[in-house]
Amino acid sequence: MRRALATAVVLLGAILALAVPAFAAEPDGAERHLLYVAAPGIRNYLEFGGAGVLVFDMDKDYAFVKRIETTASKVEKPENVKGVCACAATRKLYFTTLTQLYCLDLVTEKTLWGKELPGGCDRLSITPDGKRLYVPSLEKDHWNVVDAATGDVVTQIETKSGSHNTIVGLDGARAYLAGLRSPLLTVVDTKTQEVVAKVGPFGNSIRPFTVNRAGTRCYVNVNELLGFEVGDLTTGKLLHRVEVQGFEKGPTKRHGCPSHGVGLTPDEKEVWVCDAHISHLHIFDATASPPKQTASVKLREEPGWVTFRLDGRHAIPSTGEVIDTKTKKVVAALQDEKGRQVHSEKVVEIVFRDGVPVRVGDQFGLGRAEPVK
Numbered sequence: 001m002r003r004a005l006a007t008a009v010v011l012l013g014a015i016l017a018l019a020v021p022a023f024a025a026e027p028d029g030a031e032r033h034l035l036y037v038a039a040p041g042i043r044n045y046l047e048f049g050g051a052g053v054l055v056f057d058m059d060k061d062y063a064f065v066k067r068i069e070t071t072a073s074k075v076e077k078p079e080n081v082k083g084v085c086a087c088a089a090t091r092k093l094y095f096t097t098l099t100q101l102y103c104l105d106l107v108t109e110k111t112l113w114g115k116e117l118p119g120g121c122d123r124l125s126i127t128p129d130g131k132r133l134y135v136p137s138l139e140k141d142h143w144n145v146v147d148a149a150t151g152d153v154v155t156q157i158e159t160k161s162g163s164h165n166t167i168v169g170l171d172g173a174r175a176y177l178a179g180l181r182s183p184l185l186t187v188v189d190t191k192t193q194e195v196v197a198k199v200g201p202f203g204n205s206i207r208p209f210t211v212n213r214a215g216t217r218c219y220v221n222v223n224e225l226l227g228f229e230v231g232d233l234t235t236g237k238l239l240h241r242v243e244v245q246g247f248e249k250g251p252t253k254r255h256g257c258p259s260h261g262v263g264l265t266p267d268e269k270e271v272w273v274c275d276a277h278i279s280h281l282h283i284f285d286a287t288a289s290p291p292k293q294t295a296s297v298k299l300r301e302e303p304g305w306v307t308f309r310l311d312g313r314h315a316i317p318s319t320g321e322v323i324d325t326k327t328k329k330v331v332a333a334l335q336d337e338k339g340r341q342v343h344s345e346k347v348v349e350i351v352f353r354d355g356v357p358v359r360v361g362d363q364f365g366l367g368r369a370e371p372v373k
Contacts, residue, residue, distance in 0.1 A: 263365020
């Protein structure tokens with residue numbers, strides 16, 4: 001009887017251990033930094049990590065932790081993932097495919113719902129309080145403003161710009177909307193959902209972009225430019241056109257523009273920009289005006305995006321490499337449980353303490369420097 005009871009206790013312990021997320025085993029109060037990678041995050045290419053939400057331990061050389069299956073990843077032909085975001089307060093992660101918006105509980109790791117939105121979906125963003133999602137339709141005329149708890153559409157914002165990339169500022173006051181067919185960046189008041197400004201025109205249609213914490217500057221990729229442009233969010237004016245020096249433009253596999261991907265280091269001292277043709281990242285000193293080119297990093301494949309670890313130690317391009325921002329050296333590279341290279345433009349850092357999320361990063365490489373008072 002005692003032996004049977006002991007065996008039952010061991011089995012129960014094993015079952016309970018399996019039921020608790022891997023990150024819950026950390027010492028009390030210890031933080032764990034995890035990178036959540038939505039796949040397929042390079043078009044619908046399953047060779048770059050398959051499908052699902054892949055989790056990597058940023059504190060242990062970005063070692064693979066687990067694959068979270070979702071209702072989107074279990075279908076026979078998973079759709080492209082178009083964007084990802086998360087909120088620590090609500091403990092939710094959201095991602096979009098071509099047709100649907102999905103909500104994942106970060107603690108139970110269950111897919112709570114998936115909703116088809118009018119016009120399809122593209123790269124979304126979330127308000128810091130986790131209450132509203134700004135979801136572009138798939139290169140159409142409008143953005144859907146969505147209740148993040150239910151997935152219901154609250155209202156629509158029409159720009160007729162080929163809706164594509166979206167950023168909500170870190171203070172939650174403004175949403176920035178960029179369309180594939182417009183050189184103007186639309187600025188929306190998140191309380192009223194009204195358009196309050198247009199920034200530009202920039203030199204061509206806007207592709208990826210990022211903004212600083214203070215909401216005074218934007219750094220924008222545009223078609224045909226190897227480099228980026230700088231806009232003033234307070235005046236709406238174009239300030240600088242910054243071209244990469246010493247490298248030639250050439251054909252690209254994806255996205256159709258020389259630079260698709262730009263990000264600010266969290267301290268806002270550097271701008272990193274993608275070079276698809278020769279598979280490089282180029283780095284600029286953002287404290288200079290205009291920003292001054294300082295270094296370049298060779299990558300293993302064509303980059304289409306770049307973001308940063310919250311503490312600024314690492315740059316994370318869509319090629320799955322991890323780059324030390326001080327030395328400009330590759331220090332790790334993402335691999336899944338099968339040893340495949342993992343590439344994705346849709347990644348977000350989530351910091352856990354005692355098994356629950358306490359802070360989240362972003363997919364856009366947003367500036368996080370405290371404004372000078």
